[in-house]
Amino acid sequence: MPHTTQTHSKLRYWFNGAYAVFEKDVRLELRSRYALNMLLMFIASTLFLVVVSLGNEVIGTRVQAALVWVILLFGSVIGLGRGFVSEVDQGTVLLLQLHTRGSMVYAGKLAFNIVLLFLLNVLALGAFLLLMNISVENLWQLALVLFLGTLGLSGTTTLLAAMIARTRNSGPLLAVLAFPLLIPLLMSVVAATNTILLNGGWERIQETCVTLVAFAGSVISASVLLFDYVWRE
Amino acid sequence: MCGGSDLAYNLGYGLSFSQSNMTLVVKRIKIGIAVWMTAVILAAFVLSAATKLPILEQTARNLYFHVPMWFTMMMAYFVSAYFAVQVLRTEDLVWDMKVVEATRIAMLFGVLGMLTGIVWSRFTWFLGTGKWWGSDPKQMMAAVQLLISGAYFVLRSALDNPRLRARISAVYTLFSVVSMIFLLYVLPRLTESLHPGTGGNPAFDKITDPTMRLVFYPAILGFFGIAWWLFDQRVRLARVEEDTEGFYIQ
Numbered sequence: 001m002p003h004t005t006q007t008h009s010k011l012r013y014w015f016n017g018a019y020a021v022f023e024k025d026v027r028l029e030l031r032s033r034y035a036l037n038m039l040l041m042f043i044a045s046t047l048f049l050v051v052v053s054l055g056n057e058v059i060g061t062r063v064q065a066a067l068v069w070v071i072l073l074f075g076s077v078i079g080l081g082r083g084f085v086s087e088v089d090q091g092t093v094l095l096l097q098l099h100t101r102g103s104m105v106y107a108g109k110l111a112f113n114i115v116l117l118f119l120l121n122v123l124a125l126g127a128f129l130l131l132m133n134i135s136v137e138n139l140w141q142l143a144l145v146l147f148l149g150t151l152g153l154s155g156t157t158t159l160l161a162a163m164i165a166r167t168r169n170s171g172p173l174l175a176v177l178a179f180p181l182l183i184p185l186l187m188s189v190v191a192a193t194n195t196i197l198l199n200g201g202w203e204r205i206q207e208t209c210v211t212l213v214a215f216a217g218s219v220i221s222a223s224v225l226l227f228d229y230v231w232r233e
Numbered sequence: 234m235c236g237g238s239d240l241a242y243n244l245g246y247g248l249s250f251s252q253s254n255m256t257l258v259v260k261r262i263k264i265g266i267a268v269w270m271t272a273v274i275l276a277a278f279v280l281s282a283a284t285k286l287p288i289l290e291q292t293a294r295n296l297y298f299h300v301p302m303w304f305t306m307m308m309a310y311f312v313s314a315y316f317a318v319q320v321l322r323t324e325d326l327v328w329d330m331k332v333v334e335a336t337r338i339a340m341l342f343g344v345l346g347m348l349t350g351i352v353w354s355r356f357t358w359f360l361g362t363g364k365w366w367g368s369d370p371k372q373m374m375a376a377v378q379l380l381i382s383g384a385y386f387v388l389r390s391a392l393d394n395p396r397l398r399a400r401i402s403a404v405y406t407l408f409s410v411v412s413m414i415f416l417l418y419v420l421p422r423l424t425e426s427l428h429p430g431t432g433g434n435p436a437f438d439k440i441t442d443p444t445m446r447l448v449f450y451p452a453i454l455g456f457f458g459i460a461w462w463l464f465d466q467r468v469r470l471a472r473v474e475e476d477t478e479g480f481y482i483q
Contacts, residue, residue, distance in 0.1 A: 159408060163401050167391035176387050177405065180380035181412040183373075184419045191423050207422070215415050222411045226404045229321050 017100045021108025025083075026115075035116060039079040043124040046071050051131050065193035068128045069186055072121055073153070073179070079120065080113050080157040081174040084165030093165075102231040103224060106158065110220070113154040121150055134197065141196050141205060148209060149189040151216035156181055159223040162230045181219075188212055259465070266458035273297065273455045276448045295353045297448050301456035302346035303375065309339035309460055310378060314410045317403035329399035330475075332406060333389070334467040338460050340382040343375055350375075370420035371428050377416055381409045 029035055050067055059067075087093050096105055125146060129136060136142055160177045164170040192208040195201075277297040313335035319328040350372065355365055366372070388405055392398035 156412075159404075163388070163404065164391075166397060166401055167388070168393065170391065173387065173391055177384050180377050180384055181409055183377050184412060184415040187419055187423050211415075211419060211422075218411050218415070219408075222408055226321075226408060229400050229404050 014101070014104060017104035018107035018111070021096070021100060021105050022111045025108065025112040028086075029112075029116070035079050035082060036120075039075055039116075039120050040123070042078055043071065043075050043120065044127070046074070047124065047127055047131060061197035062190075062194050064128075064132060064134060064197060065190045068125060069149075069190050069193065071128070072124055072149075073182060073186060074175070075120065075124065076117050076150075076153050076157060077175045077178050080117065080154065080161055081164065081170070083109055083113060083158065083161045085161070085170060088165050097231070097233070102228040105231065106162075106224060106227040109162075110154060110158045110223075113158050114150060117154050118147060118150045121146055136196065137199055138196055138202075141202065142193070144209065145189060145192045145196065145205065145212070148212035148216060149185065152185045152212060152219060153182065155216050155219040155223060156185070159219075159227060159230065162227065166230065185212070185215055188215070262458075263462055266455065266462055269451065270455040270459060273448060273452045277452065280444060280448060292353055292357055293445070295349055296445065297452040299346060299349040299353060300449070301453045302342045302349060303371070304453055305456045305460045306339050306342040306346055306375065306378065308457060309335050309342060309464075310382075310413075311410075313339060314406055317406040320399050320403035321407075324396065324400070326395060326399055329395075329403065330471045331464075331468060332399075332403060334464050334471065336382050336385055336406070337467065338464050340379060341463075342456075342460065343379045343382070347372070347375055347379070369428065374413075374416055374420060378413065381413070385409075 050071070087096065122143075125142070128134075157174065157178055160174055160181075164173045164177065167173060188208050188211050192205045192212075195204050195208075277294055313332050316328050316332040316335055319325070320332060351365055354367065354369075359365070359367060385402060385405055389398055389402050392401055
């Protein structure tokens with residue numbers, strides 16, 4: 001059937017474009033390792049700051065969950081802010097605009113951000129658990145919450161990163177824009193992490209997981225709808 | 234930018250017959266709002282229905298001011314989101330002006346509602362505890378709304394090109410609506426509230442004296458009217474500024 005093949009090839013064309021953007025970002029990142037190294041150093045030093053300031057004080061699970069998520073939030077906002085700014089700096093925006101559609105760029109960047117952020121969040125959370133001497137029984141639950149939180153985080157920051165790339169001296173602007181929007185996410189993940197650290201059982205975090213999936217789904221859908229307005233000239 | 238040459242731009246202070254007629258109607262509505270609000274404020278302080286409950290006592294009169302301020306803030310916020318859709322749809326800078334002014338009104342009523350709320354809660358809910366801020370869901374939501382409005386203005390000040398500024402900041406307003414809807418859903422599940430009708434508390438109409446509602450509902454209408462009045466004035470002022478200065482000072 002000619003119609004389906006056409007739709008199929010269109011989808012394939014779109015997927016190829018998105019993958020090309022993703023691959024380009026991965027290659028550039030592996031070449032310079034800027035975001036990766038900076039984020040690793042940021043998270044390592046912030047964690048160390050927390051450990052040093054706490055001393056031998058024993059803190060409750062709620063505070064632990066709050067601390068680690070605030071660190072992850074700051075880390076991601078700092079790390080993902082460069083995604084589109086670097087395209088502007090290198091003068092490659094026009095090239096991308098000519099060769100790919102907006103949705104491809106968004107999908108590629110989003111995929112890259114999710115991969116980068118999830119990798120870093122796993123490392124950061126692992127280091128935090130180690131440094132604070134916290135043992136977790138349900139590691140897969142924690143990993144799930146971490147992954148869903150990362151989805152929402154990347155979904156929100158990718159569009160905002162594209163927005164701040166259009167502004168002048170965009171440095172700390174992303175944090176100002178992103179934090180108010182991330183509050184529902186932060187509240188959910190902190191509550192879920194707290195429950196997991198207290199070993200509260202799957203039933204109690206189930207609803208939060210559904211909320212996180214819905215949050216990620218709606219911010220990503222909204223971003224897809226709004227991205228073209230930010231991207232085109 | 235546009236120099237105010239096209240007709241649609243001048244609507245509201247033009248001199249043709251139908252427009253001046255319109256201005257007259259608007260003026261009469263505004264006089265109506267002034268009379269209405271004067272009556273509401275008088276009734277709020279004169280009627281004695283609200284003074285019977287312990288702890289609450291005379292402070293119950295704050296219901297007529299504090300709650301309508303929140304309603305006005307939320308309405309102004311959602312109206313600004315509607316204007317943001319129009320910005321993206323039409324690329325007309327008039328709509329951008331309206332987003333700014335609606336956001337500003339939302340911020341103003343948000344700050345007023347927060348001040349009246351903080352003082353009210355300090356001497357009722359937190360009587361004897363010395364607390365000023367208890368992370369109540371509605372309080373948090375209002376605080377987040379104020380943060381979003383603040384971020385909106387910071388974003389605007391970082392953009393120079395008027396068309397780009399209109400578009401990007403409209404995208405931010407719409408994107409924030411998604412997050413706000415989630416906040417509305419998430420907050421009641423994760424935090425406890427002392428407000429009526431939430432967290433197992435009795436609903437508003439169960440604990441509020443019926444005569445109080447006679448003032449409360451008109452007060453909501455009155456505050457909406459004041460918000461519209463302020464909005465209308467700000468938009469007209471912005472247009473005059475644009476005509477005289479040649480550009481729109483945000």
